[in-house]
Amino acid sequence: xxxxINTALLIAAPMLQDxxxxxxxxxxxxxxxxCYHDNNRTTLKNWYYQSGKPGxxxxxxxxxxxxxxxxxxxxxxxxxxxxxxFYPYDETDETKKDPYYITIVNHAQTNQxxxxxxxxxxxxxxxxxxxxxxxxxxxxxxxxxxxPNYPNFSFTSVNLNTVTxxxxxxxxxxxxxxxxxxxxxxxxTANDNLTFMPFLASTTTVISNxxxxxxxxxxxxxxxxxxxxxxxxxxxxxxxxQNLANQPFTFSIQAQNAGGTAAGQNVIDIRLLTFTGTGxxxxxxxxIGTITLNPEWSSYxxxxxxxxxxxxxxxxxxxxxxxxxxxxxxxxxxxxxxxxPSIYLTSTTIPANEFQTYDYxxxxxxxxxxxxxxxxxxxxxxxTNKWCLGWLPMNNGTIGNASSNATTRQNPDVWQLYNMxxxxxxxxxxxxxFNAIAQIYSSAGAxxxxxxxxxxxxxxxxxxxxxxxxxxxxxxxxPISAIIGGSYTQGITFTNxxxxxxxxxxxxxxxxxxxxxxxxxxxxxxxxxIVANAVxxxxxxxxxxxxxNIATTYANALAGTPVVxxxxxxxxxxxxxxxxxxxxxxxxHTQLLNELVDHTHDPLSPGTGYINSIAAGGTANLxxxxxxxxxxxxxxxxxxxxxxxxxxxxxxxxxxxxxxL
Numbered sequence: 001x002x003x004x005i006n007t008a009l010l011i012a013a014p015m016l017q018d019x020x021x022x023x024x025x026x027x028x029x030x031x032x033x034x035c036y037h038d039n040n041r042t043t044l045k046n047w048y049y050q051s052g053k054p055g056x057x058x059x060x061x062x063x064x065x066x067x068x069x070x071x072x073x074x075x076x077x078x079x080x081x082x083x084x085x086f087y088p089y090d091e092t093d094e095t096k097k098d099p100y101y102i103t104i105v106n107h108a109q110t111n112q113x114x115x116x117x118x119x120x121x122x123x124x125x126x127x128x129x130x131x132x133x134x135x136x137x138x139x140x141x142x143x144x145x146x147x148p149n150y151p152n153f154s155f156t157s158v159n160l161n162t163v164t165x166x167x168x169x170x171x172x173x174x175x176x177x178x179x180x181x182x183x184x185x186x187x188x189t190a191n192d193n194l195t196f197m198p199f200l201a202s203t204t205t206v207i208s209n210x211x212x213x214x215x216x217x218x219x220x221x222x223x224x225x226x227x228x229x230x231x232x233x234x235x236x237x238x239x240x241x242q243n244l245a246n247q248p249f250t251f252s253i254q255a256q257n258a259g260g261t262a263a264g265q266n267v268i269d270i271r272l273l274t275f276t277g278t279g280x281x282x283x284x285x286x287x288i289g290t291i292t293l294n295p296e297w298s299s300y301x302x303x304x305x306x307x308x309x310x311x312x313x314x315x316x317x318x319x320x321x322x323x324x325x326x327x328x329x330x331x332x333x334x335x336x337x338x339x340x341p342s343i344y345l346t347s348t349t350i351p352a353n354e355f356q357t358y359d360y361x362x363x364x365x366x367x368x369x370x371x372x373x374x375x376x377x378x379x380x381x382x383x384t385n386k387w388c389l390g391w392l393p394m395n396n397g398t399i400g401n402a403s404s405n406a407t408t409r410q411n412p413d414v415w416q417l418y419n420m421x422x423x424x425x426x427x428x429x430x431x432x433x434f435n436a437i438a439q440i441y442s443s444a445g446a447x448x449x450x451x452x453x454x455x456x457x458x459x460x461x462x463x464x465x466x467x468x469x470x471x472x473x474x475x476x477x478x479p480i481s482a483i484i485g486g487s488y489t490q491g492i493t494f495t496n497x498x499x500x501x502x503x504x505x506x507x508x509x510x511x512x513x514x515x516x517x518x519x520x521x522x523x524x525x526x527x528x529x530i531v532a533n534a535v536x537x538x539x540x541x542x543x544x545x546x547x548x549n550i551a552t553t554y555a556n557a558l559a560g561t562p563v564v565x566x567x568x569x570x571x572x573x574x575x576x577x578x579x580x581x582x583x584x585x586x587x588x589h590t591q592l593l594n595e596l597v598d599h600t601h602d603p604l605s606p607g608t609g610y611i612n613s614i615a616a617g618g619t620a621n622l623x624x625x626x627x628x629x630x631x632x633x634x635x636x637x638x639x640x641x642x643x644x645x646x647x648x649x650x651x652x653x654x655x656x657x658x659x660x661l
Contacts, residue, residue: 004291006094006301007059008250008348010048010085011119017081020072020104022112027072030107034065038101038117045100048085049076055248055305059085088119092298095209095353097121135354136343137235137324138171139361141213142181145169145196157220160185160192168194170365172236175416177278177319179369182234190225190331194218197337206297207254211355216339218258224333232271232327237343239321241274241314244306248347251324252301252340257293259335266293268336269327274307277315278419279455283307285325293336303347316401316459317415370416372660379656391658392417394469398441405443406463417661418464422454424580427533428518436516436535437579439465468583469657489576492519494527494569501527501566503575505546513541514557517550517577524571529563535579536563559592 020028037045048059062076062084069075076082090096099121104113146168147158160166166183173179183194195218205212217233225231238244257266271285289302306322314320324343328336344350368374374391381388392399397408399418404410425437429450442448443461451457457464493504505511515538519526526532537557540549549562556562 004289004300005059005087005091006089006250006252006350007057007303008301008346008350009089009094010059010087012085013083016083018074018084020068020074020113022106027070028068028104028106028112029070029072031068031072031112032065032105032109033068033074034103036101036103038099041101045098046087046091047100048087049082050085051076086119088121092294092296093208093210094299094301095207133344133346133351133354135356136237136345137341138364139169139181139356140235140340140342141356141361142169142196142215142217142339143358143361144365145215147194147196157193157195160194161188161190164188168233169196172239172364173369174367175239175319176236176321177317177416177419178234178275178321178323179236180365183232184234185225185231186229187225187227190221190228190231191223192231192328193220193222195220207299209353210254210299210340211353213339216254216337219328219334219336219338220259221328221332221334224331226331228330230327231330232325234273234323234325235341237322237324240318241276241309241312241320241322244322244345245309247306247345248303249306250301250303250344250346250350251288252299252342252344252350253291253326253338254297254299254340255291255293255336255338256297257295257335258337260333262332264329265332265334266336267291267329268293268338270302271325271327272304272306273323273325274309274312275319275321275323276309276312277320278317278415279453279459280313280315283312297337301350315455316412317419317455318412319415368660370660371420374658374660375655376658377655381656381658388658390661392466392661394466394657394659396466396468396470398463398465400443400463401458401461403443403461404463405445405461408466413661415458417659418458419454421464421466422450422457426450426454428535428579430531430534438467441465466659472583473652489574492573492575494566494573496566496568499566500549500562500564501530502547503550505548505575507546511538511541511548511577513538514554515577516554516579517575518579520574520576521569522572522574524573525569526571526573527569528567 020031020033022028022031035045035047037043044064046061047064049062050057051060052058060076062074062082066074069079069081073081074084086100088097088099090098100115100118102113102115102118103111105111146166147156158166158168160183163183164185164187167180168183169181171180185192196215197218198215199206199212202212219233251270253270255268259265267290269287269290271287273285274283276282286307288304291300291302324341326338326341328334342350342354373394381393392409392414395408398404398406399409399414399421400406401412401414402410406414421438422440425435428437429435429440431449433447433449435450439447440450440457441463443463445463448462451460451462490506492506495502495504516535517538518533518535519530520532530536536550536552537554538548539551539557539562540560542548549560551557551559551562
C-alpha cells in the first residue's frame, strides 16, 4: 500500500546500491539500521522503498529497524536488494522539515555509524512555493456557496435528506455538462447535512505554513443509510479528455475527522471520473487513493496519472471532461471536514501556500454562462462562419448539430445551449407539433414534437429554435423556482359559465389581458383539453370578481375568444404567469369593438337649429311636411375612419442581441 505522503518530496539514496561496512572495512552482515526523527531521537521515522510499474509506482515503508543482508546491503521485506527513499518532512505537514537521525550497529550491536540531520536540506523552503504550477480546481475555498453564512450568526445546515443531486458552490462551468461543485448520492436513506463553516480568526494558520481559506465543508451523516453505492462531492477538472490524457498529477486536500473512529468512519475515497460525454457510456470511476483522516486538520496528497482515452467513444456534444470526486463514508455515520481540494499537473513539488484571489475566482465563477444574454453595439458576428466568439445572434433562427441544417448555427459546440433550451421548453410541448417557447424542427425544417431526451433529438439532427427576440422588448420575469407565491403563482379553481371555462383566482392584481400563463395539477387532473405547462393567454378579465377566461393564442385573447370546452376537474391546481421565453404583443393593432371607450353619440351639434327644450310659456314654430311624420326605427351617425392597424410600438433604440453558447 502506498504511503499517505507527498511522494514527490521523497529523496532517493544517491548510490545505485548501499553497501555498508563496519569500522574495519568488513561487510556489516546482519547489522541493523534504525531511523529516528532528528528532533526526537527515540521516536522512529518511516523510510521507504519503491514498488509498482511505470506510471503507477508506489512507496512502501521499509522495516524499521532493518536488518542488513549477509553482504551488508539494504533489502525490502522480501529480501530483495533495494534503494531506500527518505522523506525529510513531517508526514502530517509537508511544509515542516523533519530530517532523520540514523544509527547503524553491527551484528554484535556495537555502534558503527551515526548520521544526524540527514539528508541535509539547507535553506530549501520545502514545497511552499512552486512557480508555474496551477491548481485546476477553481474556488476550492467555496466562495459564494449555497449556504450564506455570516460571522457571529448561527450556521444552518443544508439538509441533504431529500436530494440526490445539488449544486453547492460555483466553479468551472463553460462547456461542462456537470458544472460547479455538486453533491451526489445514490439514495435518500441516510440523514446527511452540509454546512459551509468559516474558519475562526486565529493568530496561527490551521495547518502550519498553509494559507487558511474562508470556508470548509462540514459533512455530517447522523443516521446511516442503507444500500448506498455512492455519496460524493464532485469538482470539474478539465473539459475535453484529450487535453490531460496520460498526464501525471498530484491531488491534495486539507481535511479532518471530526467524528467517529469506528472502522471506515474516518476514511474518504478520492475518485476520478472519465466522462466521455452526454449520451455515451463512460468508464466506471476509479479510486486514486483512500485517506484515513486524523482528528486534527492535516494535509494529504496522492500522485497518479490521468488515464489514456484511446478506444473510448466520445459524445457528439463535445462535453467530455475529467472530474474528481471526494466520496464520504457509505452506510456509516460520520463527521468529516475538508477544504482546498487541489489538482496540480505535476508529480513533483506542489505549492503549499497556493491561494486563489477573489478576483481570480470571480473572473471564472461569474463569467458568462450558457444562456446568458449580451446586448452590444459591437457587430462582431462573422456572417461567413456564423460565429461570434462563443455567442450567437438572437435572430429568431435555429441551432443544431452539423447535419441539422440549422439556420443560426449548425455545430457540435451548440450542444450546451441546445440542451438548456430543450430542457426548459420541453414541458411546454403541446404534442401537436407546436411549442410556444422554442419550436423544434426536423432537419428538413418541418415542425415536429420533442423526442425522449435532448441528446436524442440532437443526434437525430433536429433543429431547435431560439426564443423570439428580433424587434421585441425585453420583459422581466424569474425562473419558476424563484417565484415566491403571491400573484405570480397561485392556487385556482375552474368553473363553467355558459359552456366557457372560467378560472377563479385568489389575487387578480398582476393579471392583464393577453398575459401568458400555464397550469399545473398539484393533485388530480386538469380539465379535459387543458395541457399541463402549455402556454395559454388571459382573456375576458374581470379583476373585481377575480375571474377570467383563457385563450389559446394572443390574438384570441385580445379578441375575447376563449376556450369553450369544459369538463369538471377534481384536484388542486396552480396557475403560473410570465413564463420565461414566451413572446407576446404586436407592432401594429386594429382596434376591436370591445376595446373602445364606453361612450354615447350626442345628437346635439352647434348650428343645427335643433331645439331640445322650450322655456315655460314659450312657443315653438314647427313646419309640417307634406306627408305624415313617422318615427324612425333605423339610422346611424355618419361613419368615418378606415380601420387601418395603428402603430403601438414604443419608442426605442435597436442594439445587437446575442446568447451565450
